Amino acid sequence: MTDQPSGAGAPRRFLFLDASSRVDGNTAQLARLAAESSLPEGAEQQWLRLDDHPLPPFQDLRHTGDGRYPEPVGHERTLLEATLAATDLVLVSPLYWYTMPTSAKLYLDYWSAWFRVPGVDFRDGMRGGTLWDVTVLAGTEEHVQPLIGTLKLTAEYMGMRWGGALIGNGTRPGDVLRDERALIAAKSFFAG
Numbered sequence: 124m125t126d127q128p129s130g131a132g133a134p135r136r137f138l139f140l141d142a143s144s145r146v147d148g149n150t151a152q153l154a155r156l157a158a159e160s161s162l163p164e165g166a167e168q169q170w171l172r173l174d175d176h177p178l179p180p181f182q183d184l185r186h187t188g189d190g191r192y193p194e195p196v197g198h199e200r201t202l203l204e205a206t207l208a209a210t211d212l213v214l215v216s217p218l219y220w221y222t223m224p225t226s227a228k229l230y231l232d233y234w235s236a237w238f239r240v241p242g243v244d245f246r247d248g249m250r251g252g253t254l255w256d257v258t259v260l261a262g263t264e265e266h267v268q269p270l271i272g273t274l275k276l277t278a279e280y281m282g283m284r285w286g287g288a289l290i291g292n293g294t295r296p297g298d299v300l301r302d303e304r305a306l307i308a309a310k311s312f313f314a315g
């Protein structure tokens with residue numbers, strides 16, 4: 124992740140990480156609307172579905188051997204490189220049990236590994252970036268507070284800015300397109 128550029132020339136680069144376990148779910152649809160209508164002029168975007176980039180179970184190796192992690196390969200490498208290349212990281216995360224789906228939590232656990240990969244300055248690389256959240260849930264908005272709390276604290280811990288959360292309501296795919304409040308919020312979400 125790179126600092127948000129202040130001057131003209133260097134475009135913002137948004138990485139959308141879709142954590143839904145179904146393709147083209149409500150959350151991806153809402154995030155797409157927000158991207159179409161409110162990304163800053165000239166911003167680049169990359170979309171990755173976490174389920175298309177499965178990671179092995181996370182292992183805590185901090186206190187094993189020299190505490191270093193091996194060089195990431197395969198899907199892990201793809202996710203690491205995309206993360207570091209972004210100025211803005213958008214977690215496209217349906218609400219599962221008041222929090223993020225397993226794929227998103229596993230991806231965040233890997234950040235702990237990436238701190239400790241020789242030659243990768245992950246902490247410095249993330250500092251100054253912006254973390255955003257797009258979430259659709261079936262229940263009431265109070266359900267989403269644990270997830271927002273987790274992400275805000277994560278941003279703070281990483282020295283990132285908190286961009287905010289775009290919240291929609293829906294159960295079956297497409298339901299969110301009837302959530303007028305979410306559609307209005309999506310129109311200006313990334314411009315805020």
Ligand SMILES: Cc1cc2nc3c(=O)[nH]c(=O)nc-3n(C[C@H](O)[C@H](O)[C@H](O)COP(=O)(O)O)c2cc1C
Nearest residue numbers: 143148149150217218219220221260261262293294
């Ligand atoms: C495993 C699982 C857990 C869920 N947990 C919650 C929950 O805690 N609160 C809630 O309001 N909705 C919950 N839902 C409903 C989803 O958030 C909702 O259907 C949402 O639209 C799914 O997003 P998607 O279409 O992008 O996959 C859950 C759904 C699943 C499959």
